[in-house]
Amino acid sequence: MSQFLPGEGGDWPHAVLVEQDGADGVRFAREAAAILLCGRRDCACGVCRRVREGIHPDVQLLDRGERDIAVDDVRGLRRDAYVAPLESGQKVYIILHAQNMNGAAQNAALKLFEEPPEGVYFILLCDCAQALLQTVRSRCVILGGAADGGEEPDVDEEARALAREFAAVIAEGGELPLLAFCLEHEKLKRAQLAGFFAAVLDLLEPALRAVVEKKPEHGGELARLPAERIARLIRMVQHRAALCESNVGTAHLLGTIPAELFTGN
Numbered sequence: 001m002s003q004f005l006p007g008e009g010g011d012w013p014h015a016v017l018v019e020q021d022g023a024d025g026v027r028f029a030r031e032a033a034a035i036l037l038c039g040r041r042d043c044a045c046g047v048c049r050r051v052r053e054g055i056h057p058d059v060q061l062l063d064r065g066e067r068d069i070a071v072d073d074v075r076g077l078r079r080d081a082y083v084a085p086l087e088s089g090q091k092v093y094i095i096l097h098a099q100n101m102n103g104a105a106q107n108a109a110l111k112l113f114e115e116p117p118e119g120v121y122f123i124l125l126c127d128c129a130q131a132l133l134q135t136v137r138s139r140c141v142i143l144g145g146a147a148d149g150g151e152e153p154d155v156d157e158e159a160r161a162l163a164r165e166f167a168a169v170i171a172e173g174g175e176l177p178l179l180a181f182c183l184e185h186e187k188l189k190r191a192q193l194a195g196f197f198a199a200v201l202d203l204l205e206p207a208l209r210a211v212v213e214k215k216p217e218h219g220g221e222l223a224r225l226p227a228e229r230i231a232r233l234i235r236m237v238q239h240r241a242a243l244c245e246s247n248v249g250t251a252h253l254l255g256t257i258p259a260e261l262f263t264g265n
């Protein structure tokens with residue numbers, strides 16, 4: 001999991017869903033929090049040490065054990081998140097067993113995960129991202145285990161070639177080439193589209209990692225984009241990949257990409 005830790009300087013998505021629950025997940029989340037607060041990796045300063053020991057006031061762990069995480073817990077988090085950090089410029093909330101958030105709690109948390117206050121990070125830990133609502137997953141960057149529950153889409157060479165073509169268009173940033181790409185491929189069958197989305201994620205995820213680790217040369221052409229943009233692309237593609245399994249029209253799944261990327265941006 002260490003490959004997913006933030007880079008020095010602490011540029012990281014504001015809501016991540018880590019597919020590792022329990023003590024190992026907490027260890028990973030605390031290490032990430034230490035880097036976010038201190039700005040250095042593998043550091044043994046007082047801040048990092050206290051974060052690792054779980055006694056830093058700006059890093060909080062929500063652990064309800066086997067019980068549900070209820071809407072009141074989320075309201076408590078939200079109130080707390082809007083209070084300035086006590087000692088550092090950041091606050092990190094680690095949510096253990098995030099799959100135990102009940103439906104109301106997940107809905108109450110959407111806005112908070114989507115637009116947390118400045119300097120606030122959420123790290124959700126769970127065994128399987130699929131256990132959370134799609135609306136929550138789509139607001140988080142999912143890190144770790146490929147465990148997906150559903151069938152793995154078939155990622156063949158054709159899907160990979162198409163994904164590379166898409167990545168080139170996205171990296172260039174023009175709206176018209178993207179429209180042309182989506183029009184040209186609107187007749188893709190559902191299985192092809194699922195493979196395409198999976199292949200695109202296989203390009204986006206390493207690109208995000210490369211950017212946050214400040215090693216853009218390892219991330220391909222997508223790593224020219226800012227981390228926030230890549231994180232947003234990942235959310236968008238994850239969302240569409242999940243919709244692929246429903247009966248939403250395939251032309252719609254591809255055809256709405258330009259509008260989503262070029263509005264409200």
Ligand SMILES: [Zn+2]
Pocket residue numbers: 038039040043044045046047048049
């Ligand atoms: Zn440190």
